[in-house]
Amino acid sequence: MSAGTRPARPVREIRALVEALPDPELPTITLGDLGVIVAVAEGPDGVPEVAVTPTYLGCPALSSIVASIEDTLAAAGHPDGRVRQVLSPPWTSDRITPAGRAKLAAQGIAPPGPVRREGPVVIPLAAVPCPYCGSRATRPHSPFGPSRCQSVLRCTACHELFPHLTAL
């Protein structure tokens, strides 16, 4: 650590800093809200390590998420801090916090319903409530939307198109 930097902050304080970082594609919600931060702990060499589980394996925002965490670690006095990408636990939309869901809804993005845990993978795209009028008479419009984790639905009551964070 070079002279002039502030003293390194303890690991227990770093988690809050990392979780408060905005998601690059959905800037109103944080990485903590999204549920991608799995663990923040000291590695065997005493260096803080942040474990991240990707929303989608090809998520284009992942490299900028990693970079922003690295910058945060450096600013907290840990320029050698590490970010690890882990696959277990796999991310699912169930990891989005209640606060995150509320922020999505406030932004006009219908939050995901619960993901079925047992049996074959099913994609629920039916009866998602419209964020504009609340009607459940909504229909899938496009399974892919403004970002990899969103699809687009259409409300048959108020005729609005709206994005939906796909339950997966």
Next chain:
Amino acid sequence: MTTDAAPSRTADARLAALTLRLGDDALVLGQRLCQWITRAPTIEEDLALSNIALDLIGQARMLYTFTGRLDATGRDEDDFAFARGDREFTNALLTELPNGDFGATIARQLAYSHYAVLYYQALGGCADPDLAAFGQRAAKEVAFHRLYADTWTERLGLGTAESARRMQRGLNDVWPYTAELFDEDDVARDLAAAGVAPAAAALRPAWERAMTESVTRAGLRVPAPGWHGRGGRAGLHTEDFASLIAELQSVRRQFPGGTW
């Protein structure tokens, strides 16, 4: 960016061969789908095909990272994608078939995604914790692609006479290339016998049932069994493959070691 999803581990040539095949399947099909970008029939389909490609290429990156650690060569994901000749790719021929029309692309996606969901669900329960975690995550992604392919198969099959004709033609054309997905060579047999990886051959009846259901729901016919195209797993590819790989690797060859 490096991914640390797979801890460093002892070399395992058989498992490396398996993760390489899976990675090659995903990369090559993803690259084919990328050729649709700006050419799809509507903006939604352009977005859909490119997003499916994005998922597949993301899966390939992870699988190549696994492979580099398992084969003890220390190669990274870019080495596998950009620094191999076309004869070194071990993808099934299905994944490299030319896009054809939209019906042909949907037929290819239908066959692959029905297989990939079954395979990755099975992989999700395998003994290797890293591969199992990967399988569980990948299964969800390809299930979404399967939904897309099922939906379009039905829409084209039950659409106009022309759309049904093209969808049927697409199915007929890809069908000979589906058998290779379930072929088992020594690598696959050894891994299945050791309980390390799913036995692809055992997934075939479930795949046939699901495909029959999807095709029948679309008012179309399951093609009759005929000849089978094979060779991709051994690096023997179709005529169009070399140019696909040449395009994929062109920038890397023009600017070796370039970064941006």
